Amino acid sequence: MxxxxxxxxxxxxxxxxxxxxxxxxxxxxxxxxxxxxxxxxxxxxxxxxxxxxxxxxxxxxxxxxxxxxxxxxxxxxxxxxxxxxxxxxxxxxxxxxxxxxxxxxxxxxxxxxxxxxxxxxxxxxxxxxxxxxxxxxxxxxxxxxxxxxxxxxxxxxxxxxxxxxxxxxxxxxxxxxxxxxxxxxxxxxxxxxxxxxxxxxxxxxxxxxxxxxxxxxARHASGTTLRLQTGAPVDPESLKTVDGVTAVTRDGSDLVIVGQGQFSPKVMAKLAAESIEVTSMNIQEASLEDVFLNLTGRAMREGE
Amino acid sequence: MRGYPALVSAFFKSQVREPVSFFFVIIFSPAVLTILALIFGNDPAPQFGMRGFVDQMLPGFTVISVVIVGVMLVPQNQLLLRASGALTRLRITPLKPRTYVAADLTVQFCFGMVGAVTALLVGILGFGVDWPKQPLGVLVAVAFGLLTMLAIGYTLAALYPNPAAATGIGNGLMVILMMTSGAFIPTAVLSDGVQAAFKFSPVYHIAALVDASWNGSAWPWGSVVVLAGVVVVFTALGTLLFKWDRAR
Structure with a gap:
């Protein structure tokens, strides 16, 4: 019942x-x-x-x-x-x-x-x-x-x-x-x-x-999330062109890049080519956070 | 009425553990009476018809606890329960609204009666005031007055927007109503115009019933009718306007 x-x-x-x-x-x-x-x-x-x-x-x-x-x-x-x-x-x-x-x-x-x-x-x-x-x-x-x-x-x-x-x-x-x-x-x-x-x-x-x-x-967030902090500002739009990247957003001071396959080295290479230092990096498998991000275009903690 | 005894017990414990309201209902009236009696004494005075100050004021003082319960305690208590979400928590049990209201009124009624009787005993035992000629009549008059003020209190609880407003507006209302009780200003020394204005206050009529029983005379029917009307009208309003939750 x-x-x-x-x-x-x-x-x-x-x-x-x-x-x-x-x-x-x-x-x-x-x-x-x-x-x-x-x-x-x-x-x-x-x-x-x-x-x-x-x-x-x-x-x-x-x-x-x-x-x-x-x-x-x-x-x-x-x-x-x-x-x-x-x-x-x-x-x-x-x-x-x-x-x-x-x-x-x-x-x-x-x-x-x-x-x-x-x-x-x-x-x-x-x-x-x-x-x-x-x-x-x-x-x-x-x-x-x-x-x-x-x-x-x-x-x-x-x-x-x-x-x-x-x-x-x-x-x-x-x-x-x-x-x-x-x-x-x-x-x-x-x-x-x-x-x-x-x-x-x-x-x-x-x-x-x-x-x-x-x-x-599986339905809404299969993929990997790369969280970066950089020494200089990065335009999220510029990273969306990297092969394999499906979404780029900001979550506080973090740059959150979601993608499929081997997109992480390509992102790092692009930042290095632009002389942008990566001060912190974290790679996560997809989670509910990514599901929410993908469905709404924003992180959960951003609220409304 | 499942839950009534348990809820009465819970409300009673909750109330006696709240020192401020306990003070105002049980201690305030006897304390003020004691202070004024110590200042003015109880010697016969011509302006009181050769009666003492406490002799003259005591019937009015019995009404103070009644006023505090109706104007302050009932609305504040209910608003705090509503604002905190405690009423909503009760609402999602099988508790019937009438059981909640009956338990609340029972506890408030008992507190009001205890406050009034304490003031009476302080006056009689502490300052030698003669016992009322009709003690039972005095108690019934106080009880009738309490019912009136409880009905008004339930309406106020529905009308006050929040606990802060209940405190602010309630304090003002309480002072006005106390003034009309004869506890602080002997009505006998007031002009006819002011006395006529006082007659719009339910507390004036409660004091009139207490005074009548105190002196062994019959209740003034005009006051009985006014108070009965107030009970009917405000009970209807209180029932109609009662709400468990804050406005959404």
């Missing part, structure tokens, strides 16, 4: 098309990533899926239910962690989880859940006094307290340190292993590559590509 089906979903705010004709099907028992830069429409789309907002047009079906009209039924089967992770202030971890447990007819036991998420030592600590990673684990606990089959996690690891991020990824992999469907939004390529079974890349409210990480790279 499909967990999520969106058909031609639009959400407009005045002239702004935050979600612009999304067709999307998410199968069950997997981690599905909505990947895109800030402001691309990920959270707005997620709000439609969770029944927090009504589409301007189009239909949304989650676990076979209408998220708006069957909100309460869906709430029993879906767990959520919102982008702004917050709850009733000044509660301890255990108090917050027990409060949320009281909203559901059937729940897991609080203590084993806290233990599973490594929160037992923090059960009596107020949530606002926890570190970013610990706080996010509390919000995972709130999302899991009723043992939902579907989880929506919005930018779960965006504000946590790398070590905590790895720990949270392990938790999510365990949850997938238990047969749950997890839909995450992220603007982290590394997170999407490391965690997601399937990925939809969203930009300007549209899904511009969808598939497994390997499929997306």
């Amino acid at each position: 499909n967990a999520v089906i969106c058909r031609e979903v639009h959400r407009h705010f005045g002239d702004v098309r935050a979600v612009d004709g999304v067709d999307l099907t998410i199968a069950g028992h997997q981690i599905f990533g909505l990947l895109g830069p800030n402001g691309s429409g990920k959270t707005t789309l997620l709000n439609q899926l969770q029944g927090l907002d009504t589409p301007t047009s189009g239909t949304v079906e989650v676990l076979g239910l209408d998220p708006i009209r069957q909100r309460e039924q869906l709430a029993l089967r879906m767990g959520s962690q919102l982008q702004e992770s917050t709850t009733i202030p000044r509660l301890t971890v255990a108090e917050a989880v027990k409060t949320f447990a009281a909203f559901y007819p059937q729940t897991r036991e609080v203590d084993p859940l806290l233990a599973e998420l490594g929160l037992t030592p923090k059960a009596g600590t107020r949530i606002e006094r926890l570190s970013g990673g610990q706080r996010q684990r509390v919000f995972i606990a709130l999302a899991l307290i009723h043992d939902p089959e579907l989880l929506f996690l919005d930018e779960l690891t965006s504000a946590v340190d790398p070590q905590a991020r790895l720990a949270i990824w392990d938790v999510l992999r365990d949850l997938r292993g238990q047969g749950r469907t997890i839909v995450i939004t992220t603007h982290s390529m590394a997170e999407a590559e490391a965690l997601c079974d399937r990925i939809a890349i969203i930009d300007h409210g549209r899904i511009i590509a969808e598939g497994t990480c390997a499929e997306l790279i």
